Amino acid sequence: MLSIRRVLLPIDIPIASLNVIHQAATLARHFKSEIVILHVVTAQSQAASKPEESRELAAEGLLEVIREEAQKRQDQSLGQALDGLTIRCMTATGDAAQVIVQTAEDEKADLIMMSSYGFTFYQFLMGSVTAKVLHEAECPVWTDAHVEEPRGQALAIRNILCAVKFGPRADITVSWAAQMAAEFGARLTLANVTASVEFLGPGGNYVNEKWKAELVAGASEQMAKVQQEMGTKAEVFIGSGDVPKVLSQAAKETKADLLVTGSYPYGGHLRTHGYSIISAVPIPVLSV
Numbered sequence: 001m002l003s004i005r006r007v008l009l010p011i012d013i014p015i016a017s018l019n020v021i022h023q024a025a026t027l028a029r030h031f032k033s034e035i036v037i038l039h040v041v042t043a044q045s046q047a048a049s050k051p052e053e054s055r056e057l058a059a060e061g062l063l064e065v066i067r068e069e070a071q072k073r074q075d076q077s078l079g080q081a082l083d084g085l086t087i088r089c090m091t092a093t094g095d096a097a098q099v100i101v102q103t104a105e106d107e108k109a110d111l112i113m114m115s116s117y118g119f120t121f122y123q124f125l126m127g128s129v130t131a132k133v134l135h136e137a138e139c140p141v142w143t144d145a146h147v148e149e150p151r152g153q154a155l156a157i158r159n160i161l162c163a164v165k166f167g168p169r170a171d172i173t174v175s176w177a178a179q180m181a182a183e184f185g186a187r188l189t190l191a192n193v194t195a196s197v198e199f200l201g202p203g204g205n206y207v208n209e210k211w212k213a214e215l216v217a218g219a220s221e222q223m224a225k226v227q228q229e230m231g232t233k234a235e236v237f238i239g240s241g242d243v244p245k246v247l248s249q250a251a252k253e254t255k256a257d258l259l260v261t262g263s264y265p266y267g268g269h270l271r272t273h274g275y276s277i278i279s280a281v282p283i284p285v286l287s288v
Contacts, residue, residue, distance in 0.1 A: 263288060
């Protein structure tokens, strides 16, 4: 049974997107989790902020700032979403990624949930900070969909897409996806992206149909083995080519609300594309 007892929620001030806070509230309410809200003041964020926004915030003031921001953005539902939840607030200074990873370890967080679109240090958050946290965190990392406009709505998990890289950690990825699907009664689709079968030749691009058939057959066979070992009966999506583009297309075709993908400590096909996947898919990504 999936257990998420503590969620670490790093936030940027001022908040450009309330989506990930809604998502954290939804998960915390479902799993009865504690939310630890963390604001990291960095030299970069201070430099990027307007003068009136560069004030240091006390930890006890963070929740009020979030509620005020929701009201400014006419999001009437966030206050209710946070009511009744167990929430602690923290502030820290230093390198954002290092502080987030260390805090997750110190607090024994089961999940880090981060917005993929910030305001005061957007270029740092989506670039180096997210990449470092994904690479160094020992617990799974949830990143919000990379969109500019805040949706300001509760998270609904009805369809889950799981990107499977065949190998020794495939079971961990599929296990998380299957358990999340079971928790929310969601439809699960397992996806694998093979090498590209498209070539540039006389007259333009063409697809090597024989090679495509072989790759699809091989991937389908491996996926069947994974499902047999994991005891799942999910739908299967096999694509080829550019990983972020294919997964983005798969997310649209399956109407996925969440993408679960593996996080590999020593590199790998999906690990290499982690940042690009988060940027490409229009839904939250859970890297496990």
